[in-house]
Amino acid sequence: xxxxxxxxxxxxxxxxxxxxxxxxxxxxxxxxxxxxxxxxxxxxxxxxxxxxxxxxxxxxxxxxxxxxxxxxxxxxxxxxxxxxxxxxxxxxxxxxxxxxxxxxxxxxxxxxxxxxxxxxxxxxxxxxxxxxxxxxxxxxxxxxxxxxxxxxxxxxxxxxxxxxxxxxxxxxxxxxxxxxxxxxxxxxxxxxxxxxxxxxxxxxxxxxxxxxxxxxxxxxxxxxxxxxxxxxxxxxxxxxxxxxxxxxxxxxxxxxxxxxxxxxxxxxxxxxxxxxxxxxxxxxxxxxxxxxxxxxxxxxxxxxxxxxxxxxxxxxxxxxxxxxxxxxxxxxxxxxxxxxxxxxxxxxxxxxxxxxxxxxxxxxxxxxxxxxxxxxxxxxxxxxxxxxxxxxxxxxxxxxxxxxxxxxxxxxxxxxxxxxxxxxxxxxxxxxxxxxxxxxxxxxxxxxxxxxxxxxxxxxxxxxxxxxxxxxxxxxxxxxxxxxxxxxxxxxxxxxxxxxxxxxxxxxxxxxxxxxxxxxxxxxxxxx
Numbered sequence: 001x002x003x004x005x006x007x008x009x010x011x012x013x014x015x016x017x018x019x020x021x022x023x024x025x026x027x028x029x030x031x032x033x034x035x036x037x038x039x040x041x042x043x044x045x046x047x048x049x050x051x052x053x054x055x056x057x058x059x060x061x062x063x064x065x066x067x068x069x070x071x072x073x074x075x076x077x078x079x080x081x082x083x084x085x086x087x088x089x090x091x092x093x094x095x096x097x098x099x100x101x102x103x104x105x106x107x108x109x110x111x112x113x114x115x116x117x118x119x120x121x122x123x124x125x126x127x128x129x130x131x132x133x134x135x136x137x138x139x140x141x142x143x144x145x146x147x148x149x150x151x152x153x154x155x156x157x158x159x160x161x162x163x164x165x166x167x168x169x170x171x172x173x174x175x176x177x178x179x180x181x182x183x184x185x186x187x188x189x190x191x192x193x194x195x196x197x198x199x200x201x202x203x204x205x206x207x208x209x210x211x212x213x214x215x216x217x218x219x220x221x222x223x224x225x226x227x228x229x230x231x232x233x234x235x236x237x238x239x240x241x242x243x244x245x246x247x248x249x250x251x252x253x254x255x256x257x258x259x260x261x262x263x264x265x266x267x268x269x270x271x272x273x274x275x276x277x278x279x280x281x282x283x284x285x286x287x288x289x290x291x292x293x294x295x296x297x298x299x300x301x302x303x304x305x306x307x308x309x310x311x312x313x314x315x316x317x318x319x320x321x322x323x324x325x326x327x328x329x330x331x332x333x334x335x336x337x338x339x340x341x342x343x344x345x346x347x348x349x350x351x352x353x354x355x356x357x358x359x360x361x362x363x364x365x366x367x368x369x370x371x372x373x374x375x376x377x378x379x380x381x382x383x384x385x386x387x388x389x390x391x392x393x394x395x396x397x398x399x400x401x402x403x404x405x406x407x408x409x410x411x412x413x414x415x416x417x418x419x420x421x422x423x424x425x426x427x428x429x430x431x432x433x434x435x436x437x438x439x440x441x442x443x444x445x446x447x448x449x450x451x452x453x454x455x456x457x458x459x460x461x462x463x464x465x466x467x468x469x470x471x472x473x474x475x476x477x478x479x480x481x482x483x484x485x486x487x488x489x490x491x492x493x494x495x496x497x498x499x500x501x502x503x504x505x506x507x508x509x510x511x512x513x514x515x516x517x518x519x520x521x522x523x524x525x526x527x528x
Contacts, residue, residue: 064302064306064315064316064317064318064321064322064325065321065325066315067309067310067315068302068305068306068397070329070398070399074329075328075329075331075332076329076330076333076399076402077332077333077335077336077401077402078332079332080332080333080336080339081331081332082332083339084287084291084335084339087283087284087288088288090284091245091280091281091285091288094245094249094277094280094281095241095244095245095248095281097252098245098248098249098251098252098253099244099245099248101248101251101253102247102248102251124247125453126246126247126455126467127243127244127247129446129449129450129453129467129471130240130243130244130246130247130470130471130474131240131243132445132449133243133442133445133446133471133474133475134236134243134478136438136442136445136475137236137239137438137441137442137475137478137479138232138236138478140437140441140475140479141232141438141478141479141481141482141483142232142482144434144437144438144479144482144483145228145482145483145486148211148215148483148486149219152208152212152215155430156200156204156207156208156211156426156430157204159433159434159437160193160200160430160433162437163193163433163434163436163437163440164190164193164194164197166437166440167186167187167189167190167193167436167440168190170186170440170443171183171184171190172187173444174186174447175187177451179447179464182443182447182464182465182468184367185352185355186440188371193433196429200426200429203425203426204426205518205519206515206518206519207425207426207427207430208518209511209514209515209518210425210490210493210515211490213493213511214304214486214490214493215486217303217304217489218485218486220307221307221318221319223303223318223319224300224303224319224485224489225485226319227319227323227485228296228482228483228484231292231293231296231484232478232481232482234292235289235292235293235477235481235482238285238288238289238292239474239477242281242474243474245281246278246281246470249274249277249278249281250274252269253268253270253273253274253277254269254271254274255269255270255271255274282346283342283343285473286341286342286346286349287338289477289481290338290339290341290342290345291334291335291338293338293477293480293481293484294334294337294338294388295326295327295334296481296485296488297393297484297487297488297491298322298325298326298392298395298396299322299323299396300322300484300488300492301322301392301396301397301488301489301491301492302318302319302321302322302323302325302397303318303319303322304492304493304496305397305492305495306318308492308493308496308497308503308504308507308508309500309503311507311508322396325396325399330399332402333395333400333402333405334392334395334402337388337391337392337406340384340388341381341384341385341388344377344380344384347377348374348377348378348381349469351370351373351374351377352370352374352469353465353466353469354366354370355367355370355371355374387406387409387410388406389428389487389488389491390409390410390491390494391406391409391410392405392491393409393488393492393495394408394409394495396492397495409495412495412499425490425494427486427487427490428490428491431480431483431486431487432480434479435475435476435479435483436476437479438475438476438479439473439475439476439479440472440475441475442471442472442474442476443468443469443472443475445471446467446468446470446471447464447468450463450464450467450468
């Protein structure tokens with residue numbers, strides 16, 4: 001445990017007082033303090049408590065808003081929230097118009113897989129495909145969550161092996177069918193994951209401890225899995241909406257002499273309209289799905305933060321209180337952080353589409369350039385999402401704006417040395433690999449579907465990269481939303497440890513000793 005000299009050097013004149021009660025003062029430069037977590041210690045007698053000290057009624061459990069009180073609550077980053085609502089309404093309007101055009105020409109596009117007269121673009125055949133993709137994504141994501149709960153110790157090994165094997169199988173099959181662009185991309189990812197997994201083996205014991213802790217807390221507070229289930233259902237519903245919208249845009253606006261929508265007054269057709277609408281709805285899809293994932297993350301963070309700081313005095317209605325805060329005061333902050341990630345992921349998707357197009361044209365120089373761009377954008381995506389996860393955990397507990405939370409969280413993690421623990425833990429990468437596995441499965445399903453059903457619109461294979469890419473994205477996003485509670489719990493524990501490691505040693509001594517046993521450097525890291 002840090003001695004008084006270490007504490008004084010870190011907190012300056014605001015060092016925590018440890019006489020007959022535990023009183024946490026705000027570290028210099030950090031805007032908010034954690035709640036008083038130990039109900040066995042009475043409030044101090046004598047002089048008035050310092051500013052910001054949160055008095056609690058120890059005779060009954062506090063509510064979430066009492067435990068994590070916001071000084072002068074306000075709607076942070078409200079402009080981003082307004083912009084998000086505007087984009088959502090724009091998406092709904094574009095979707096409604098496109099679906100209306102699809103419905104008016106439903107008989108032409110057929111009511112199933114094989115009876116379509118559409119030979120120019122996506123139609124009912126594709127909607128059926130995306131329905132299969134959604135079912136596969138939901139089933140595999142749910143099974144993946146069950147696997148984490150039932151086989152916690154073996155979970156990391158199972159994830160790595162399945163991801164690598166499935167990546168190679170998908171790549172080999174696509175290459176055997178001479179689908180070079182897709183096969184090469186999947187092969188590169190599979191080889192990359194082999195090297196990653198080998199380098200991760202020494203860090204598995206520490207990761208298992210952290211994952212088991214996260215799952216134990218989630219089992220004790222069942223609302224965690226309820227939020228995961230509701231989030232997964234919403235993600236699937238939105239995925240279905242997006243799938244129908246994507247196909248309907250092609251039905252309504254794809255220019256072709258065979259397209260009745262261009263002649264019956266439903267709307268004017270044009271390639272520019274198709275491209276513009278696809279770009280808009282794809283960007284909106286990324287932003288909305290990221291917002292949903294981060295709202296779940298903030299809600300779950302409230303639960304894990306309450307467990308860490310409050311212990312047995314767990315606040316009443318913690319899940320409900322955290323959700324309410326995420327949908328009110330923190331709505332704009334969540335929208336802003338999600339917007340940044342959505343822009344990066346959208347650019348990455350554009351690079352992927354351009355790479356596939358270059359591969360089909362035989363332009364290997366273009367393939368190499370866009371592959372490098374994808375790697376650079378991927379690194380940027382990783383860095384932003386890394387910061388976002390911990391910033392959103394901080395926002396969940398203290399209701400700060402996005403920028404101030406990101407700055408404070410990063411400074412706090414670096415000052416405490418928690419970044420070493422974060423780098424040592426594999427749960428984030430493992431869950432990402434699991435989501436990639438579901439994405440692989442959905443992409444392979446889409447590819448096989450196009451081969452065996454042979455829709456007329458894809459006779460030359462022009463739509464294969466588009467359909468396969470969107471199937472991959474849908475599977476990836478749905479699995480990420482299903483697994484958000486596990487990653488959110490872990491991120492919150494790291495943020496809480498960075499804020500006050502003494503709570504870990506005092507309120508959760510068994511966990512601290514387990515971590516020390518598998519990662520002794522924690523004793524130096526959290527006392528930095």
